[in-house]
Amino acid sequence: MSKNLRINSSKFIDQTNRISFIFNDKKYYGYKGDTLASALLANNIHLIGRSFKYHRPRGIMTAGSEEPNAIVQLHKNTSRTEPNVRATEIEIYEGLEASSQNCWPSVNFDIGGINNFFSPILPAGFYYKTFMWPANFWEKYEYFIRKSAGLGKSPTEPDPDIYEHRYIHCDVLIIGSGISGIMAAKTSAKNGLKTLLVEEKPYLGGTTIYQNSEYFKINNQTSGSWLEKEINEIKKLKNLEIKTRTSVAAYHGYNFLLAKENLTDHLPIEIREKKIRHRLLKIRAKKVVNATGSIERPLIFDNNDRPGIFISSAIKRYADLYGVACGEKNILFTNNDSAYETAISLIQKGINVKAIIDNRENVDSKLIYEAEKNNIKIFKGFTVVDTSGYKRIKKISIMQLSKDGQKVVGSKKNLHCDCLGVSGGWTPVVHLFTQSGGKLKFREEDSVFIPNEFPSNQISVGACNGDFFLDEILINVPKSLQKFLKIKNSEYDNIEVSSFINKSNRNIWLLPSDKTFGKTKPFVDYQNDATAKDIKLALREGFRSIEHVKRYTTTGMGTDQGKLGNMHALGIISETAGTKMGELGTTTFRPPYTPLTFGTIVGRNVGEYFDIFRKTPIHNWHVKHKAEFENVGQWKRAWYYPKENESMHEAVQRESKAARESAGILDASTLGKIDIQGTDASEFLNRVYTNAWSKLAVGKCRYGLMLNEDGMVYDDGVTTRLGENHYIMTTTTGGAANVMSKLEDYLQTEWPELDVYLTSVTDHFATVSVCGPNSKKIVSEVIPDLDLSDESFPHMSFKNAKIGKINCRVMRISFTGEHSYEINIQANFGKSVWEKCMDAGKEFNITPYGTETMHLLRAEKGFIIVGQDTDATMTPIDLQMDWIVSKKKYDFIGKRSLYRSDTIKEDRKQLVGLLTENPNEVLEEGSQIVSDINKSPIEMLGHVTSSYYSPNLNKSIALGVIRGGKKMMGQRLIIPMEKKNINVTVADPVFLDKENKRLNA
Amino acid sequence: MFLINCPYCGERDQSEFKAGGEAHIIRPKQPTELSDDEWAEYLFMRKNIKGIQFERWNHAHGCRKWFNIIRDTSNDEIKTVYKMGESPPKL
Structure with a gap:
């Protein structure tokens, strides 16, 4: 086994730099410049892994990214472990540890190898055919099949490495640094174009760089040494950026490409700390030169x-x-x-x-x-x-x-x-070209697909364009470049080539x-163990489309995406089915060209940066007072404030009682705020809300409901008239951005004649809402100069005020049904106003409450939450909010839809209150509501949208939507749960203080 | 990923924009006088053409202006852009 098959000192390998590595727990040596594959071969190791289905012994087939077989697991059982790494691509470094995949107990003796002997009964579609009877047994089969499927093992620990994204803009991007790519890079950069050359390998020059045969000469030098000089020359060019170890993964429209730049995978692990591992390059190129070469078949x-x-x-x-x-x-x-x-x-x-x-x-x-x-x-x-x-x-x-x-x-x-x-023979690498939308044509002479129609500003040159031979490359590439880059004189006009190959x-x-065909194993897809037999079987079973044959046989569906055998699969299909290759087409080439790590895709967007969140100016106070948070849109909102050992339920019950009995305080800063100004502001509101706005006096507030053009409730909130031509609109927390977009859309596209200006001011103000019977006393202490008498400052009105020297807006509005005030102040004073209110409220046991209590309190009053009690299928009529829909207004967004044949149906789902027979039974939100459980199938009438235990009413309350619910008042219905059926009665959705006395309490 | 030439800002990456569906669908001035079918025509019916399509786009992460695009949906080529309110240029 341990023979040394190193034959000479290649100038590409640094034999003074010996490197040790581990393969299947045994130590070996290689040299700097080796890939894992070359180092293993030098140690006479050929058995690398086992195949996917039959567990056949497999070795190294190629020396590049097309490798189907030699895929290994790196650094097993560590946080840096990585499955399915191609041994032909990974460069060895001191301490590299690799092991074989898909074999147990070892690659030399693999139990799964028995599948090879069963192969006659493991044809294409075996799993589909075998494990589908009886259908309900699939779950049992699946457990065992899952265990035997898959190649490597995914890591179980968090990825310790750092990744990032970078944008690059260039005049010309050249993909591939073989002889054609180098010629393109020189031509482009020398003509003043900002050029980027990317190469997946660690060195430049493709297959020509090591070509030292007398049979292939350029200007009387071997093609290798000629190219080496060219490379040395382009390295000096100023407007040429060269990136090696960089593989283009995707080529999208408008010359937008994604590439993975590999920065540390070739370095010993201990020096990778704090270095960026992979960088995702987002490249926008004015022109692209594909010089991706070809793969030998x-x-x-x-x-x-x-x-x-x-x-x-x-x-x-x-x-x-x-x-x-x-x-x-x-x-x-x-x-x-x-x-x-x-x-x-x-x-x-x-x-x-x-x-x-x-x-x-x-x-x-x-x-x-x-x-x-x-x-x-x-x-x-x-x-x-x-x-x-x-x-x-x-x-x-x-x-x-x-x-x-x-x-x-x-x-x-x-x-x-x-x-x-x-x-x-050779297959042009056209993956990226076709990803970009390029169309191929079939060249009969040598049975290859070559680029035909280019969708964007790009060309393909060299072997990827079907010019496989040196003489063709040196004649055709400079010509194509000259035309494509609009250049007068080429560098390569008077060049002599000698090539002695028979084409x-x-x-x-x-x-x-x-042998008879059935007894042979001619592999077409090595990684997925698909043979020519499987392909012919698929055709016999009636599959005709190449895309179907691919999926049925799994040909080309491995991590190598069938770079080697896909053409043969097509060839065998066309021969068997008697169709011409050109007419059969190819399977779709999809990104990525070679696999990307998840790290590369997400870049820096991990952990707390995975999804950005917004914090209110009062956020730190909530954190300090041990609030639990919930995500509302992008916001972190205080959910409830548990005291020691308090459960969520206990905290919410306490907060809810306090808000009704004395005083509660809520951070409402997240509500969307849109400043609306202009001489047509009132008319604009008339058109976007269902109710009338023209007569709203300055200093008054009004609740508004906004619909979509289809008549369904879109958003709601209170809007205040600050001046003759000045309003401030509030929206739901989650809907703010969409409402702003919608309003802008109508203003710009439908009503450009209106003199209205919109500004989003959500982040500019902090909003502190104080509610409860003692709220007036608290606010009067915080803003002593403000006249809070009911006569001067009634419910649904607004006043400008000052806290110290700071201007603020105070609205007397209420989402809880209690007497309450909202103080809006410049965001950076939000926390201090909150604290002032807390101080002033101390004697009244002012209780901070979160969103859960807010939801409970509004449910007691039957106030809806858009998005919880509505779901884009609810009209205001369905919500029993007919009162808010103006009959007088000629038009508003969604008005016409309110009397479409569908929206006037009486059996639409309508919002109702629900009371449980047992007042202590709290319904689950989302549970189905039925009237007859003996009917089969049971008819679903609707579902529960909001449900709470009300500490103020000492009973369970719920809101729900029920088909024809308006007419079912007092009717008994059933909520079937897993273990029991719960009896409920349809009720008025307003459970507390129907007369609204508390607003002025 | 498209490169879109915002008529107010110039060429920008598609990620800055939001698509807004078919262009030149005018909201009826007198919706109340329309039959259900006529209103449904405005409300629901969109062409979704393979080929030359007129579209509304919004430079959402930029100037926030709405404008129109003529795009060939078969190959995503943007033929031209023009401002909201302008009639489509002849191709």
């Missing part, structure tokens, strides 16, 4: 998933970039010339290549000649039909292909190997086998 044959089977270009990358041999007895299997590049690269480094299986017949190129010269046996017109080796490939079987490629002929040959590289390929989506 696998080939689909029986048992094509064993550890030791790689994508051929990955073997080249491991050898050239990381200086690691993936095997000592290599065989390559290809349908194009790319595998020969790999072969030549390996030979140059002294790595044995035994054979190349090429499914093409009669092909020739300089590369093939070079391979033959190096004693590599080439099997032209052959295919691999099977492989063997459980935890590492040992042997392949090959056979000759028939002329049409549909069958195999002749006898089987076995070849021994420890590594098989496959190349099925032919023989694409066979599903390679034939000597």
